Amino acid sequence: MNDTKSMLEIRWHGRGGQGAVTASKVLAESAMSLGKYIQAFPEYGSERQGAPIKSFTRISEQRIMTHAQVNTPDVVMVLDPTLLSVIDVTEGLQEDGIIIINTQSEPAEIRGKLNLHGRRARVYTIDATGISLKHLGKSIPNTPMVGAFVGVTKLLAPEAVAEDFRKKFAGKFKEEIIQGNVQCIMDAAKEVKSE
Amino acid sequence: MPELLALTGNDAVAYAMKQINPDVVAAYPITPQTSLMQKFADFVADGEVDTEMVLVESEHSAMSAVVGSQAAGARTMTATSACGLALMHEVLYIAAGYRLPVVMPVVNRALSAPINIQGDHSDTMGARDAGWIHIFSENAQEAYENTLQAIRIAEHPEVLTPVMVTLDGFIISHGVETVQIFDTARVQQFVGEYKPAFTLLNPHKPMTLGSLDFSDFYFEHKVSQLQGINYSPKVILEVGREFQRTFGGDCCYEHFEAYRMDDAEMAVIVLGSTAGATRMVVDDLRSRGIAAGMVKIRTFRPFPYEELAATLKKVKAVAVMDRSLAYGGDGGPVHIEVRSAMYGVNNAPLMANYIYGLGGKPIDLVHIESVFTDMQQAIATGKFPRRIGYLNLKE
Numbered sequence: 059m060n061d062t063k064s065m066l067e068i069r070w071h072g073r074g075g076q077g078a079v080t081a082s083k084v085l086a087e088s089a090m091s092l093g094k095y096i097q098a099f100p101e102y103g104s105e106r107q108g109a110p111i112k113s114f115t116r117i118s119e120q121r122i123m124t125h126a127q128v129n130t131p132d133v134v135m136v137l138d139p140t141l142l143s144v145i146d147v148t149e150g151l152q153e154d155g156i157i158i159i160n161t162q163s164e165p166a167e168i169r170g171k172l173n174l175h176g177r178r179a180r181v182y183t184i185d186a187t188g189i190s191l192k193h194l195g196k197s198i199p200n201t202p203m204v205g206a207f208v209g210v211t212k213l214l215a216p217e218a219v220a221e222d223f224r225k226k227f228a229g230k231f232k233e234e235i236i237q238g239n240v241q242c243i244m245d246a247a248k249e250v251k252s253e
Numbered sequence: 254m255p256e257l258l259a260l261t262g263n264d265a266v267a268y269a270m271k272q273i274n275p276d277v278v279a280a281y282p283i284t285p286q287t288s289l290m291q292k293f294a295d296f297v298a299d300g301e302v303d304t305e306m307v308l309v310e311s312e313h314s315a316m317s318a319v320v321g322s323q324a325a326g327a328r329t330m331t332a333t334s335a336c337g338l339a340l341m342h343e344v345l346y347i348a349a350g351y352r353l354p355v356v357m358p359v360v361n362r363a364l365s366a367p368i369n370i371q372g373d374h375s376d377t378m379g380a381r382d383a384g385w386i387h388i389f390s391e392n393a394q395e396a397y398e399n400t401l402q403a404i405r406i407a408e409h410p411e412v413l414t415p416v417m418v419t420l421d422g423f424i425i426s427h428g429v430e431t432v433q434i435f436d437t438a439r440v441q442q443f444v445g446e447y448k449p450a451f452t453l454l455n456p457h458k459p460m461t462l463g464s465l466d467f468s469d470f471y472f473e474h475k476v477s478q479l480q481g482i483n484y485s486p487k488v489i490l491e492v493g494r495e496f497q498r499t500f501g502g503d504c505c506y507e508h509f510e511a512y513r514m515d516d517a518e519m520a521v522i523v524l525g526s527t528a529g530a531t532r533m534v535v536d537d538l539r540s541r542g543i544a545a546g547m548v549k550i551r552t553f554r555p556f557p558y559e560e561l562a563a564t565l566k567k568v569k570a571v572a573v574m575d576r577s578l579a580y581g582g583d584g585g586p587v588h589i590e591v592r593s594a595m596y597g598v599n600n601a602p603l604m605a606n607y608i609y610g611l612g613g614k615p616i617d618l619v620h621i622e623s624v625f626t627d628m629q630q631a632i633a634t635g636k637f638p639r640r641i642g643y644l645n646l647k648e
Contacts (some may be wrong), residue, residue, distance in 0.1 A: 083259070086259055087259045088431055090257065090431060095430075095431045096429070096431055097430045097431075098428065099424070099427065099429065102371050102372075102423040121431070122295050122430065122529075123533050124618070125392070125421075125424050125526040125530060126530045126615070127615050127617065180350070203443075243490070247308060
């Protein structure tokens with residue numbers, strides 16, 4: 059039960075080290091600047107490099123009551139395409155939900171892999187790894203995925219998310235890394251592909 | 254001006270500690286310590302507080318250093334979690350026995366064995382009779398506000414009793430949510446300056462702590478220790494009301510929150526983070542004409558027996574939720590207290606206990622709904638399906 063449609067529930071799938079937890083928080087904090095209430099939390103376990111992990115974001119018009127898990131997400135974000143053969147990333151996805159996957163494949167091809175034929179859920183793809191390699195020189199697909207999320211949902215302007223990222227990490231990262239991530243967000247918002 | 258920030262529960266409590274700006278903080282800097290103390294250590298390193306930070310070699314030593322420092326007249330805090338609290342156990346009684354107004358946030362987590370680092374209430378329930386006041390928090394906002402109020406409660410001259418403020422491990426401690434942080438100057442005005450009436454380092458009023466006390470006066474001293482915690486309910490309410498007046502917050506400032514209880518026929522009793530989901534289930538049932546209610550306990554020690562009995566005697570069925578087990582006891586510790594509160598009440602409601610969430614086992618709306626379904630059945634048949642049930646347990 060997503061208590062009302064005024065709350066958006068997002069589930070992030072990634073592997074330890076790809077930044078899914080950070081992505082869930084970056085998106086939540088950006089949504090706060092719109093005056094929304096937020097939650098962001100990982101599925102708690104012992105974090106290991108490369109192991110499948112989940113993280114969650116809730117964005118709501120009203121204060122968020124529940125601290126239960128997200129079981130019926132509106133949006134599923136998959137940072138690693140190799141997870142598709144390991145876990146059912148569509149589990150609990152709302153009938154009219156959205157799934158955004160980091161892959162070079164086309165959305166139609168992914169729909170087949172996900173067994174979503176005949177379902178209303180919308181499938182989007184983005185080469186987040188490629189974008190991350192281009193701007194950061196390594197594969198950290200989390201900020202491109204945040205960019206793809208806002209590109210699809212239009213919940214926030216990519217510029218606003220990029221600005222929040224800059225504020226949050228100024229002083230923690232070098233300017234070139236911040237600029238690289240900003241570029242990741244902006245490019246992914248534009249390049250995300252629909253069916 | 255208050256500001257809205259995206260903070261974990263741990264960050265929110267560390268922020269409270271920063272605003273309190275304690276004279277001394279002693280802490281064990283390794284697991285089971287949490288990011289709460291890590292964040293506070295950042296404030297110390299960045300010069301944002303004046304606190305003398307003492308890093309020690311164990312949690313037993315942390316509480317020992319806290320006791321020494323507080324007895325010397327310094328406002329002193331620490332924080333811990335899980336087996337860290339267990340290792341402090343001996344010294345918890347000493348802080349309470351010396352009537353030292355120590356405030357300690359505790360991130361509620363499971364105890365070994367088997368090894369588990371996730372959330373449940375086993376750790377602080379093990380310390381329920383150590384003489385401390387226990388205040389539970391539903392969310393990061395309450396953890397922040399309870400920590401600020403705890404200083405005033407503990408240091409009240411008629412109370413002088415240590416306080417632990419708890420927050421559910423991982424669910425609250427490591428989850429980011431929207432937290433309203435109040436203006437530091439106003440917070441510091443509310444918390445006030447620490448002016449202890451008795452300190453070890455005052456040569457004009459010499460005193461002894463840690464003396465031998467055999468059968469001649471030990472019993473008398475332990476009974477006199479009750480005065481502080483028995484006086485505290487009044488102070489907890491006064492401090493809560495003043496906090497609400499000052500900052501305009503809308504958290505729970507009572508000993509418990511009675512949600513939609515005025516005309517309820519059935520009530521779930523719950524501690525901590527599960528209250529939010531329970532409130533949602535209550536609202537949903539109400540929209541379908543079912544007279545559901547919830548009681549969220551905020552102060553577990555001292556336990557609000559009389560007020561709770563007055564609230565519960567009007568309902569037909571009560572389900573007590575426990576996130577820990579009292580092995581060999583009657584289910585979980587909250588259940589034991591609520592049964593005790595209802596003894597002697599005429600036409601007392603039917604009651605059952607539901608154990609849930611040990612070691613971080615998820616609790617979803619469906620599980621809470623199933624508890625209300627059991628209560629409806631109990632009201633219809635005069636009997637709960639079982640005295641003690643287990644939610645989301647693989648059988």
